[in-house]
Amino acid sequence: MGSVQMPVSLDTKGLNCPIPILKVKKALMRLESNDTLLVETTDPGSVIDFEVFCRAKGHKLVTNYEEDGVFKFEIRKST
Amino acid sequence: MNDLLSENAKSMTIIVTKGTLDWAYPPFILATTAAAMDVKVEMFFTFYGLQLLKKELDHLQISTLGNPGMEMPMMGMHMTMPNLVSAIPGADALCTTMMKNLIKKKGVASIPDLREAAIESDVNLIGCQMTMGLFEMEKEDLMDGIEIGGAATYMEKALKSDINLFI
Numbered sequence: 271m272g273s274v275q276m277p278v279s280l281d282t283k284g285l286n287c288p289i290p291i292l293k294v295k296k297a298l299m300r301l302e303s304n305d306t307l308l309v310e311t312t313d314p315g316s317v318i319d320f321e322v323f324c325r326a327k328g329h330k331l332v333t334n335y336e337e338d339g340v341f342k343f344e345i346r347k348s349t
Numbered sequence: 350m351n352d353l354l355s356e357n358a359k360s361m362t363i364i365v366t367k368g369t370l371d372w373a374y375p376p377f378i379l380a381t382t383a384a385a386m387d388v389k390v391e392m393f394f395t396f397y398g399l400q401l402l403k404k405e406l407d408h409l410q411i412s413t414l415g416n417p418g419m420e421m422p423m424m425g426m427h428m429t430m431p432n433l434v435s436a437i438p439g440a441d442a443l444c445t446t447m448m449k450n451l452i453k454k455k456g457v458a459s460i461p462d463l464r465e466a467a468i469e470s471d472v473n474l475i476g477c478q479m480t481m482g483l484f485e486m487e488k489e490d491l492m493d494g495i496e497i498g499g500a501a502t503y504m505e506k507a508l509k510s511d512i513n514l515f516i
Contacts, residue, residue, distance in 0.1 A: 284456045288382040292466055295385035313456075326386050 277306035283340060287315045291323055294345065298329065303349040306332070311341045320345070360389040361512040362503065367470030370409040370445060370460065376516045377401075377432075377463035383512075384470035391510070392467070393503045395477035399484070402476050402491045406461050410445040421447060468494065475502060 280297045282290040290311045297307055309320070317334070320343050324331040328348035335342055353484035361383050365376045376398075380390045394402050399408065413419065420427035421444070434440050452459065458466075468474070474495040481487070481497070490496065496502075507513045 286455060288378050288385070288458045288463075289458050289466075292381055292385050292470070295470075323386065 274315055277308050279308045279310075281310050282316075283310055285311070285313045286313045287319065290316045291319055294320070294323065298347050301330070301347045305328055305347050307343075307345045307347065309343040309345065311343070312339065314341070316343075330339070351441075357453060358387065358389055359512075360391070360506075360510045361514070362391045362393060362507050362510045364503070364513075364515045365392055365394045365398035365401060366396050366491045366516065368397030368409070369403045369411055370448060371411045372516070373401050373406075373409060377460065377467055379514070381463055381466045381470060384467065384472050388512075390467075390472040391475060391503075391506045392472060393475045393477065393498075393506075395480050399476060399480055399486060399491070401460070401464070402495055404490075404492050406464070410441050411461060412441050413444050413449050421451070476504075 278297060278301060280293060282293050285293075290309070290313055294307065294309055297309075301307060311320075317336075321331055321334070322344060323329075330346040330348070332344040332346055333342070334344075354487055361379075361433075363376045363380060367373070376392060383390050411419075412435060414432055414435040420429050432445065453455065474492075475498050476488075476491055476495050478497050478499045481491075
């Protein structure tokens with residue numbers, strides 16, 4: 271608590287629905303509130319689903335952009 | 350944080366009735382995703398759905414019969430499977446191999462992997478007692494750690510559940 275953690279990275283490139291969401295959920299469970307998770311996916315479905323997942327569970331989707339066919343997300347864990 | 354234990358945790362039941370490779374996907378995808386969203390999930394496997402509870406899942410196949418919606422991508426085109434094709438010995442096995450290759454190539458999880466993910470995220474799997482008796486299946490034929498129950502078992506869960514699906 272209080273200390274600033276380095277963001278944790280998660281690579282789900284090449285994996286399709288629903289595996290990226292399952293891996294995000296698992297990764298978030300290991301983090302503290304307000305910790306940051308950086309996720310990379312290639313599944314176009316994840317763009318919509320990550321937004322819904324974060325909204326449903328109260329996580330903050332800080333950034334969300336595409337770069338060279340890779341979708342990149344920065345998720346801040348809910349408090 | 351621990352929604353699963355709290356009173357207002359959402360819950361879902363799925364009745365799983367199909368025992369083919371393709372139809373194994375919708376229930377397991379929904380169950381694992383719901384669990385990831387802290388929904389308590391119960392899956393009730395009945396009739397052919399019981400096939401998905403066997404220890405090994407290598408035997409799951411797809412059938413080309415009566416499935417005009419099946420268009421397999423092949424050489425840049427889409428190939429439909431006339432019903433007649435499934436009468437050829439080995440046609441279903443061939444289509445199953447094609448489907449498994451496609452699944453692997455596209456990075457879609459395998460059914461054993463999805464089932465493992467479901468178990469890991471505490472999805473409760475229930476085998477239908479009556480169907481087991483009907484098809485002469487023993488508890489030893491099915492995977493460990495599952496619950497066995499009947500229609501009343503399902504109903505008790507369904508009555509308290511927010512979402513009830515039949516697949």
